[in-house]
Amino acid sequence: MPTVGDITQFLGGQIFGRTTLPDVDLSGKTMIVTGANTGLGLEAAKHLAKLNASKLILACRSIERGDKAASVIYDETNCKNQTEIQVWELDLADYQSTFSFAKRVVEELPRLDGFLANAGVEVEQFELAGDLELTLKVNVISTFFLALGVLPKLQETSEKYEADTTMTIVGSLIHNFAPDNQLDIRKEKDIFLELSRPEIADMAQRYPLSKLMSHQCARQLAKHVSATAKPGSTHVTINWANPGWCATSLVRSKKKSLPELALMPLIGWTAEYGSRTLVYALTAGKETHGCYLSESQVKQESSYVRSSKGQEIAQRLWNDLITRLREVRPER
Template sequence: MPTFGDITQFLGGQIFGRTTLPDVDLSGKTMIVTGANTGLGLEAAKHLGDKAASVIYDETNCQNQTEIQVWELDLADYKSTFSFAKRVVEELPRLDGFLANAGVEVERFELAGDLELTLKVNVISTFFLALGVLPKLQETSEKYETDTTMTIVGSLIHNFAPDDQLDIGKEKDIFVELSRPEIADMAQRYPLSKLMSHQCARQLAKHVSATAKQGRTHVTINWANPGWCATSLVRSKKKSLPELALMPLIGWTAEYGSRTLVYALTAGKETHGCYLSESQVKQESSYVRSSKGQEIAQRLWDDLITRLREVRPER
């Protein structure tokens, strides 16, 4: 549960924090934004387009394509996730930035295959896709001697996640256990998924650092909080009384929140392994930084990689 410091950082950032757009030229660059059909992803893609990048949207439903290129992606489906990653690696001449923004927040328990939908979309498939497109980011970095970046969209709400729900016996797969309907706490599932996402992002950054070739630019991995924004993410979920009361007072627009995402995507290698909020590097929750949180992060990563080996198509 959040400490007093976690709460004050959240309130201070939300009430007094400011986001800024970076002054960068993205001419000739290629960026991918997942979940760009609405909300934060759409606003981030607009900003990237304004800065002259070649932007690829994803959208679960591709009937209403815009002039900007749209690729189909459904993170609830492993086949779609792996197909998207394969297309990135095989078809794109370069990839300079990848913004993993797609996510869901639902009220009722629902399985996607053998996993609860929120966990599969927000954590498992998000990092399957991240690992799938990582080779193209690495290739671009080396071939063009340029910085490339992967930004995972996190959330300030990870501070309020019920971290005790991750304290599951070491012999058990955490994702499988949390997908049991009799113990799934759906009221807290979205915050929990964001906490798990932060923990996995930390592990991904460590993986990239450990496998980077000496003397060569490696891919920057960071994760960013867009702030508490009025978006359509909760379209499948009723708003709580605090949300109804506080959103008009301290909530941000999707456009305003998207600025931190664009900032993170262009902030450079100094932000590798860092959490960004209000367009600056910030501390994560006390739990994420604790020895217990780091131990659970390693377990989550191990469970995720084990599952990846089981479900990934043969190359």
């Protein structure tokens, strides 16, 4: 649970923090945004178009909704002359869709300069997707399966063009408030499977917990990239970013507590404002590798994530994730 310092940082950032957009030109670059048809993803995609990204891929569950989002971006940014927008289907609740998307990225794209892993779900009722609870599968397992799947294209682009490439995982300040005690699962057990048991699934706390787990896995992914990089070569920057507490469709669709109802109008941000930090992180460069960004700057994560126990659990989560990847990934 959060310390006083965690709560102070959250409130200070939300009330006094400021987000900024990067002053960069993305001409010639290819960017992917998942969950790009609404909310933070759509607003981030608009900003990338305004920054002259040459190719912008909107990854969405629905091609129809993705096409509508593309039309909105073209209309609002007047970017048709410099940005080609493509809509690719992606459903993170479906392993086949996840792996097919990654395969398409590797095989079809000449280059990939930035990947914004924004797609996620927040549900109130327990629901299985295969053998995993839906929130865990989408927000953690498949998010990192996809991250590992597109990583080779980011690395190839970095080496071939001597360019900075970045993967940004969308985190959340709410990881500070996650019930970390729910991760205290016996070492011989698979954490994801245990948390997918309906009799112990605390759905009221599931979204914050999934974001905590995402932060922990992002740390492990950054370590993996650093450990496997060729000596002397440039490598992909992995960072994760908090867009702030924003009034998005994801937030609006859930039942709110009285404090949430009272505070959102006072200190909540718009999706556009929150998306600026995501775009900032995606273009911030190698100095942010392995870092958490909030309010368009590097910040500390929760005390739990930084603790020895939190790091031990992070390694277990990563091991369980990689074991599952080996079991379900299609033969190459």
